[in-house]
Amino acid sequence: MSRTPRDPCAAGRDMRTAWVVTLSALLCARTAGGSPLVSHAGVFLERYGYLHQDNHIHSADEMQSAICEFQWLSQLPVTGELDSVTLKQMAEPRCGVSDEGSQHIWKWRVNAIFTGKSAALRRRKRAGTQAEKWYKRHLTYQIVNWPRHLSLGSVRLAVRVAFQLWSNVSGLVFQEAPGGPADIRLAFYEGDHNDGASNAFDGPGGTLAHAFLPRRGEAHFDMAERWTLNGHKGHNLFMVTAHEIGHTLGLEHSPVRHALMSPYYRKLGRSLVLSWDDIVAVQQLYGKPSGDRPVRLPGQVLHATLQEWEFSELHEGHETTGQPLYCQGVFDAITMDQNDTVLVFRGGVYWTVSPGGGASGPLPLRQRWSGLPPAIEAAAFSPLDSKWYFFKGKRMWRYSGSVLDQGFPRRSGEMGLPRHPDCVFYYAPLGHMVLFKGSRYSVLNLKTLRQEPYYPRRLTDWTGVPQGTNGALARPDGRLYLFREQRFWSPPCFWILI
Structure with missing residues (x-):
């Protein structure tokens, strides 16, 4: 049985299931007329003006015409068919x-x-x-x-x-x-x-x-x-x-x-x-x-401006409230080093939290890890090789202390890993690095820098773990803490698969 999610900083909100989950499940459904697949697509096409809503009854020609118009506006191949690509586009934000x-x-x-x-x-x-x-x-x-x-x-x-x-x-x-x-x-x-x-x-x-x-x-x-x-x-x-x-x-x-x-x-x-x-x-x-x-x-100029502003805001917010802003909101990644010091990452900065609870920061990322881009998506310290691992987009960075290792960053695809991971952590019972992405997880062998055979696997192997976590802390004894927005979970167990 999974434990009740707890909020480490402030009361959180109940999380809702996005429609993308429904559509993903429906991709395996029948595609015949009148199926749940067509029904959900009909609701979407009505909602966004491609079909009239009178009685919610539409002929095959009306459905095909609406699908064609949707595909045209969405820059998809105009086939008039409710294929998986079209359904996936309907589920996008x-x-x-x-x-x-x-x-x-x-x-x-x-x-x-x-x-x-x-x-x-x-x-x-x-x-x-x-x-x-x-x-x-x-x-x-x-x-x-x-x-x-x-x-x-x-x-x-x-x-x-x-x-x-x-x-x-x-x-x-x-x-x-x-x-x-x-x-x-x-x-x-x-x-x-x-x-x-x-x-x-x-x-x-x-x-x-x-x-x-x-x-x-x-x-x-x-x-x-x-x-x-x-x-x-x-x-x-x-x-x-x-x-x-x-x-x-x-x-x-x-x-x-x-x-x-x-x-x-x-x-x-x-x-x-x-x-x-x-x-x-x-x-x-x-x-x-x-x-x-x-x-x-250009976007790069705006990105730099927003990044600089956010850094100044983080400093001012801490001085005003006396509480780090990562505790007032959300963060990008979290990990723990060999001294049990927790590092919390957000945007172009990070905080450190000592085992006794004393926090310092925010500090610029590049001041400690030169060449590391802002807004990393996942971070982990590995006690196996005493190295830092950072992930963003299609690439992975590895540092020995504050020095970027030769040959890095590397493309995630070369190692068999997914892009844009939700979180990453070194898991002692497995002896490998674990990456969560959506409903699946991957296992990275740090000696070969390749994904282990028979992965990725379904996240259901981990009891009580929610999808979309944005950080994880793994203790040497195997205890794991997973974070999503302002809440964290401590799953009771993981089925180690051979």
């Missing part, structure tokens, strides 16, 4: 705004570019009184509330830069109005928040946020999500905010690959945040910026 009419509007926009004529972007309005644009160029905004584990200062920065993205390429000017009233209001809610049943948030994953077209001027975000500014774990608040701002300005979803207004969540990378289609769409509504030269911000 996305915006809650309907896709209805996006295909026609995009075609009109492209036609206007080639013909040189102004586009008459008339939409299928979701409500008869909704307008398609603001009839002024100076707009105000207000942040009503913000996630518990992020400071107001960092949220204000992310929101300000998100608005700046659009003002840099259009004739719009934005100004924060903290005390209100404001044209655009941004707020975080959980579950049903009086927007109607179809707009109720669904917990982690699934729908991340939604917004309303002018002139209601509201953008709502799911409080249950893990919002971040730098890390891979969770969803980047800046990127989602910038997308929802686009809707509040009157923009619909885009089918262009890498467009900010694509309906599906996009990570903050090195490339330009706004695509040509995003810029054309906003300029057709509000004209070009003064000087007629749009300024496009």
